[in-house]
Amino acid sequence: MSGERGDGCAFCDALKRQDGPENLIVLREPDAMLVLNKYPYNSGHCMVVPRRHVTALSELSVEETAATWGLVARVSDVLQGSLGAHGVNVGVNLGGAAGGSIEHLHVHLVPRWVGDTNFLPVIGGAKVLVELLEQTYARFRSALQDSAFGDGALGDGATADSASADSASADSASVDSASVEPGEESE
Numbered sequence: 001m002s003g004e005r006g007d008g009c010a011f012c013d014a015l016k017r018q019d020g021p022e023n024l025i026v027l028r029e030p031d032a033m034l035v036l037n038k039y040p041y042n043s044g045h046c047m048v049v050p051r052r053h054v055t056a057l058s059e060l061s062v063e064e065t066a067a068t069w070g071l072v073a074r075v076s077d078v079l080q081g082s083l084g085a086h087g088v089n090v091g092v093n094l095g096g097a098a099g100g101s102i103e104h105l106h107v108h109l110v111p112r113w114v115g116d117t118n119f120l121p122v123i124g125g126a127k128v129l130v131e132l133l134e135q136t137y138a139r140f141r142s143a144l145q146d147s148a149f150g151d152g153a154l155g156d157g158a159t160a161d162s163a164s165a166d167s168a169s170a171d172s173a174s175v176d177s178a179s180v181e182p183g184e185e186s187e
């Protein structure tokens with residue numbers, strides 16, 4: 001369980017690429033980052049991830065622990081603030097038996113709305129999923145820029161496209177209902 005290697009790790013690979021809807025990194029900070037979940041339980045499902053490849057909470061330094069949970073706190077505020085979530089589930093799955101699919105430590109944040117009675121995704125079809133992720137990415141970037149902690153933090157690596165962010169947020173109210181394609185399954 002060494003914490004230094006990240007060969008073949010989805011998060012470590014994403015860190016090597018340009019930030020955008022392709023690598024799903026919404027925000028990079030020195031010790032932690034915010035990443036959209038490629039297979040969201042709910043629109044806006046994201047993860048706060050320490051940048052260093054560690055697999056246990058105890059492997060984080062004091063600074064990394066503060067950076068990781070500090071970002072969790074701020075993102076949960078954004079989800080419940082400008083992104084309009086009624087609640088947020090925050091959780092860590094340690095080990096495969098607990099449901100962890102990526103070893104690299106990460107904290108899930110799943111926004112919840114009154115009336116979404118379970119975690120089943122409302123998404124049908126890979127193409128729709130990609131569009132949804134791009135819209136979610138743009139909404140996140142816009143929301144982070146609007147929030148106080150977004151100042152200066154979004155200049156590293158990512159190039160926010162304000163035009164697409166605007167159009168995505170304008171469409172946001174219809175994202176969920178428009179995404180359902182009856183009869184089309186992702187698998």
Ligand SMILES: [Zn+2]
Nearest residue numbers: 006009053104
């Ligand atoms: Zn990793």
